[in-house]
Amino acid sequence: MDDPKAAAQEHAVRRELEGYYAAGKPPWDTGVTPPELVNRVEGDGAPPPGRALELGCGTGTNAIYLARRGWDVVAVDLIDRAVRRARDKADAAGATVRLLCGDATRLDDLDVPGPYDLFFDLSCYCGIPPHRRDAYAAGLARRAAPGARLLMFGYGPEAFDDPISGVTADELRTRFADWTLTDVTPGTNDVPTAWFTLRRGRSGGAAAQTVDSR
Numbered sequence: 302m303d304d305p306k307a308a309a310q311e312h313a314v315r316r317e318l319e320g321y322y323a324a325g326k327p328p329w330d331t332g333v334t335p336p337e338l339v340n341r342v343e344g345d346g347a348p349p350p351g352r353a354l355e356l357g358c359g360t361g362t363n364a365i366y367l368a369r370r371g372w373d374v375v376a377v378d379l380i381d382r383a384v385r386r387a388r389d390k391a392d393a394a395g396a397t398v399r400l401l402c403g404d405a406t407r408l409d410d411l412d413v414p415g416p417y418d419l420f421f422d423l424s425c426y427c428g429i430p431p432h433r434r435d436a437y438a439a440g441l442a443r444r445a446a447p448g449a450r451l452l453m454f455g456y457g458p459e460a461f462d463d464p465i466s467g468v469t470a471d472e473l474r475t476r477f478a479d480w481t482l483t484d485v486t487p488g489t490n491d492v493p494t495a496w497f498t499l500r501r502g503r504s505g506g507a508a509a510q511t512v513d514s515r
């Protein structure tokens with residue numbers, strides 16, 4: 302990496318994440334699958350199980366949930382300690398999940414060719430330094446099956462006291478221009494959060510807004 306400031310940002314994010322996992326159970330590791338994912342997978346009009354890629358899977362709660370619902374799941378996290386815990390949890394649950402330690406913005410370095418029908422991101426993208434976000438979007442676009450969905454939960458920029466974290470609907474519309482942002486549902490947290498659903502068109506570009514916008 303040529304830009305020392307960018308490299309320092311990535312290093313700082315990784316160190317902070319490693320610190321959370323080294324200290325024990327991070328505050329986000331609730332072990333509870335959010336109703337928004339359950340609705341996507343089991344609710345009215347839910348698609349049949351297909352192939353899923355989770356970005357920033359932590360200790361694997363939601364990857365294991367998807368596998369138990371019949372999905373063929375690959376899940377990636379940057380932090381080795383999180384992935385090891387996720388493997389232990391998957392083994393204990395008897396769930397088959399490919400759990401990989403790697404960077405969601407450098408998917409070409411991993412054996413994750415796809416295509417995937419569902420991408421799931423619970424609070425990973427919103428913490429990725431801005432200079433890596435285009436690479437994240439490109440990696441997903443290259444691996445998206447026709448009609449793929451991206452279900453993402455993110456904190457708004459106001460939720461952080463640093464200048465690089467957070468995500469907005471406007472940012473996603475711009476950065477994921479080949480997708481259609483079909484839903485934005487505010488979260489119930491004390492700080493600004495939202496669930497975003499994006500859909501890829503059947504022929505690779507953005508989906509027509511009027512047809513099956515779920």
Ligand SMILES: C[S@@+](CC[C@H](N)C(=O)[O-])C[C@H]1O[C@@H](n2cnc3c(N)ncnc32)[C@H](O)[C@@H]1O
Binds near residue numbers: 358377380429
């Ligand atoms: C707020 S935590 C949420 C973890 C998990 N989704 C959950 O809800 O329990 C964000 C996760 O994303 C991971 N992460 C952050 N940046 C990443 C990156 N560039 N590639 C892969 N994982 C990343 C972190 O290690 C962390 O486990």
